[in-house]
Amino acid sequence: MTQTALTRSTTSLKGYYLPNPNRNVAADILRTYLLSKPTPSLCSYRSYRPRLYSSQATHRSDGPDRSPGPSVELLPENEGRSSFERRSRQRLANKEFFTSLLSSAATKRDAKAFISRLKSPTKTSSLKHPPSTTSTKGQSQVNLDDLFGPSRAVEASPVFTQFEKESGQTAEEQETLHVALLKISNVSSMSDDILGGIAKTLSSLARLSMVPCVVLEEPEQLAGTTRHEHLRQTADRLVTAIDSVSEFGGRRLDNVLSFDSDDRARVFIRKILTRPLRRSKIPVVVPIAYSEERQLAVSVTADEAVLALTRELAGLDFKPRTDEHPEKLAEKLITLHKQISLDRIIVIDETGAIPSTKSIDRKHVFVNLDQEYSTMQEELRSSTDGVVSPKHASNLKLFRDTLKMLPHSASGLLTTPLEAANTARASNEDVSNVGTRRQKNPLIHNLLTDKPAYSSSLPTRRLGHDNPLVSATSSTFIKLGMPLVMLPHPDVQPWTAAGKPRLKLTDPSIDLDRLTYLIEDSFNRKLDVDAYLKRVNDRIAGVIIAGEYEGGAILTWETPQGVSDGDTDRLVPYLDKFAVLKKSQGAGGVADIVFNAMVRTCFPNGVCWRSRKDNPVNKWYFERSGGTWKIPETNWTMFWTTPGLSDPDKSQTFLDYESVCRNIQPTWADGKTIPD
CATH class of the missing domain: 3.40.630.30 (Gcn5-related N-acetyltransferase (GNAT))
Structure with missing residues (x-):
C-alpha cells in the first residue's frame, strides 16, 4: 500500500473519529485499504455525484442533459440545502461503517487475510485499439482506417453466441465477484428500526466487496396471487430500506426463477441475477417460479430458492450442448467458475443460534458439519426443550445442502434480526469509550475473519458474563468442515x-x-x-x-x-x-x-x-x-x-x-x- 494512500486515508478520517488509544490495528489496516480503493461507495457524496459543471458529457437516465454553465448558476437554494444534507448523511454513514470495522476486525492477520481473499485483480481492458495514426497537437483526430478497409457495417455486425472466451468478456466480468447469499425470514413483521439496521449491514457488506443477494421467507399463511402480492410488497419494503442507506440501492427480482424439466426450481436467465450484482445493487429475490407447463407463477419455499441460486452461482446448472468439444467445454466451465465466488450462506431468522443441550451456554457457536451434522439433527428432532424449533433442523439442513456445493473455504452463519441489525445501535455509542466492549455485528465480523463472534473453545466465564447461562451471541458459525x-x-x-x-x-x-x-x-x-x-x-x-x-x-x-x-x-x-x-x-x-x-x-x-x-x-x-x-x-x-x-x-x-x-x-x- 502506498504512502500516499495511507496519508489520504488518515486525512479523510479526521472528521469521523476522536483519538482512540484502544483503536484496533486490524481495523486501521482495513480502513486504509478501503479508503485507498477508487470505489465510489467509499467516498463522500461530492465524489460520486455527477458534476454539473464538467466539460464531459454525462448520461442521465432520469431526464435530458443539462448544459454546464447555466446549471451551476441557477441551482435553487433548496437544492443546495438538499445537497448538504445528503453529504451529511453520507458522512454519518461512513462513520457508522468504520465504527463497525473498529468493533469487528479481530487481528492484524485477519485483516490481511480478508484483503488477500477479496482483493480484485488488476483490470485489463478487453478492447485493445492500437493507434492507427500518430497524432500531434493541432492535427485532426480522425481515424481513416475504416475508409479504406472492409465495410464498417460488416465488421461491426453482431455475432450471436451463447458463450465467449474470457478474453471476449468485459473487464467487469473478468473480475471475480464475491457474493453472500442470504435468507431473511419474516421481513413483513420486522420493525422499521430493525429493518433499517439490516439494510445498513447489507450495504456495509457490499462496500466490503461482498455483494449480498437476498431471498425472502414469509410464513405460508396466504396462497395464490394473494401470497404473491404479499411477497412483492415485502420485497419492496426491504428494497426501500436498502435504497435509503445505499447509493447503489436494491432491486426486487420476482422473475428470476423457473421450473426445470424435473420440476426443480432453477434460475431462468443468469444475467437477470448477475447484472445487478455486478453493479453492486442488492437483489431481493421473491421465491416465485414460473411454470412453463402450467403457464403460471408458483410459489416455492425460500429454501428451494436458495438452493436454486446456489447451484447457479456455483456454476452447477450449466448445460453444455451435446456437440460441445471437451476442451471448449472445460474452458467455459473454468471461466464460469472464475466469474462468481459464492463465499457465504447467511440465514437471518428470529429462532437464532442452534440450541445445544451439552454446552454451558446452551448454544452451538461453531458447527463442524462433517463431524456433527447427524448427531445434531437427532438431538434437535428428539428434543422436548421449548427453545428448540423445527426451523433449527431445517436451517441446519439448508446449510449442509448448500455448503456441499461450494468450495471448502465457504462458510455459513445463522443469526437473529436483532444481531444482524446492530450496526444501527453502534452509531449511538461513543467510539472512543474505554472499558466497554462493543457488541460485534456477526455478519461483518464473519466476513472479515471467517470465524464465529467468539471461539467455540472459549469458556463462557471468559466472556465477561456473570451468569454462565447467558450466551454472548445468538449466532452459529457453520463450516462444511472436516472429519x-x-x-x-x-x-x-x-x-x-x-x-x-x-x-x-x-x-x-x-x-x-x-x-x-x-x-x-x-x-x-x-x-x-x-x-x-x-x-x-x-x-x-x-x-x-x-x-x-x-x-x-x-x-x-x-x-x-x-x-x-x-x-x-x-x-x-x-x-x-x-x-x-x-x-x-x-x-x-x-x-x-x-x-x-x-x-x-x-x-x-x-x-x-x-x-x-x-x-x-x-x-x-x-x-x-x-x-x-x-x-x-x-x-x-x-x-x-x-x-x-x-x-x-x-x-x-x-x-x-x-x-x-x-x-x-x-x-x-x-x-x-x-x-x-
Whole structure:
C-alpha cells in the first residue's frame, strides 16, 4: 500500500473519529485499504455525484442533459440545502461503517487475510485499439482506417453466441465477484428500526466487496396471487430500506426463477441475477417460479430458492450442448467458475443460534458439519426443550445442502434480526469509550475473519458474563468442515489410566509420517522420531486427528516422580503435542475442533500441559484453561482444565501435575537446549 494512500486515508478520517488509544490495528489496516480503493461507495457524496459543471458529457437516465454553465448558476437554494444534507448523511454513514470495522476486525492477520481473499485483480481492458495514426497537437483526430478497409457495417455486425472466451468478456466480468447469499425470514413483521439496521449491514457488506443477494421467507399463511402480492410488497419494503442507506440501492427480482424439466426450481436467465450484482445493487429475490407447463407463477419455499441460486452461482446448472468439444467445454466451465465466488450462506431468522443441550451456554457457536451434522439433527428432532424449533433442523439442513456445493473455504452463519441489525445501535455509542466492549455485528465480523463472534473453545466465564447461562451471541458459525478421528473412540474405549491395551503411534490406523510432518510444521522444529516413540509409545492415552492431518493432539498418561507406573490413580492426563498446520492456523476452526474434542469428549474431568513462558500461543492457552502456574526455576508455564484445582499447597493432584510438567524431557532432533 502506498504512502500516499495511507496519508489520504488518515486525512479523510479526521472528521469521523476522536483519538482512540484502544483503536484496533486490524481495523486501521482495513480502513486504509478501503479508503485507498477508487470505489465510489467509499467516498463522500461530492465524489460520486455527477458534476454539473464538467466539460464531459454525462448520461442521465432520469431526464435530458443539462448544459454546464447555466446549471451551476441557477441551482435553487433548496437544492443546495438538499445537497448538504445528503453529504451529511453520507458522512454519518461512513462513520457508522468504520465504527463497525473498529468493533469487528479481530487481528492484524485477519485483516490481511480478508484483503488477500477479496482483493480484485488488476483490470485489463478487453478492447485493445492500437493507434492507427500518430497524432500531434493541432492535427485532426480522425481515424481513416475504416475508409479504406472492409465495410464498417460488416465488421461491426453482431455475432450471436451463447458463450465467449474470457478474453471476449468485459473487464467487469473478468473480475471475480464475491457474493453472500442470504435468507431473511419474516421481513413483513420486522420493525422499521430493525429493518433499517439490516439494510445498513447489507450495504456495509457490499462496500466490503461482498455483494449480498437476498431471498425472502414469509410464513405460508396466504396462497395464490394473494401470497404473491404479499411477497412483492415485502420485497419492496426491504428494497426501500436498502435504497435509503445505499447509493447503489436494491432491486426486487420476482422473475428470476423457473421450473426445470424435473420440476426443480432453477434460475431462468443468469444475467437477470448477475447484472445487478455486478453493479453492486442488492437483489431481493421473491421465491416465485414460473411454470412453463402450467403457464403460471408458483410459489416455492425460500429454501428451494436458495438452493436454486446456489447451484447457479456455483456454476452447477450449466448445460453444455451435446456437440460441445471437451476442451471448449472445460474452458467455459473454468471461466464460469472464475466469474462468481459464492463465499457465504447467511440465514437471518428470529429462532437464532442452534440450541445445544451439552454446552454451558446452551448454544452451538461453531458447527463442524462433517463431524456433527447427524448427531445434531437427532438431538434437535428428539428434543422436548421449548427453545428448540423445527426451523433449527431445517436451517441446519439448508446449510449442509448448500455448503456441499461450494468450495471448502465457504462458510455459513445463522443469526437473529436483532444481531444482524446492530450496526444501527453502534452509531449511538461513543467510539472512543474505554472499558466497554462493543457488541460485534456477526455478519461483518464473519466476513472479515471467517470465524464465529467468539471461539467455540472459549469458556463462557471468559466472556465477561456473570451468569454462565447467558450466551454472548445468538449466532452459529457453520463450516462444511472436516472429519475428526479420535483413537480410540471414547464411546468404545474410554480414555482411562487403567485402560488396556494402550494405543501405539505405530498402529496401522495412524499415518506416522503425516503425523510427524504435522508436528514439525506446527512447531517449526525437527522431531527425533525414534526418541519420541521410545518415550510415549507405552503411555498413549489417545490421539485426535482433524481432517487430512491438518490438526491433531497426542495425549499420554504420565507418571509423577516417586510414583509407580502401576499406581493408575496417580497417573496424570497430559497433552504432549498439540499441533495445527501453519496454513490452517487462525482459520477454519481447526484448533477449536481439536481442543473441544479433547476437553469435552476425551478428558471432561481435566487435562494438563506445559508451554514455554515466552510462547506467543500462551494467550490462547490461558483463555481456555482453568488455571496456570509458572513453574519456579524453569522456563515452563503449566496449564490445566481440571475443575477446582486452585490451591497448590493442599492439592496432591496439583503437585503431580507440576512434577510431570517439570521433568518431561523434550525429544527434538535439532539439538537445541532451549525447552519447547
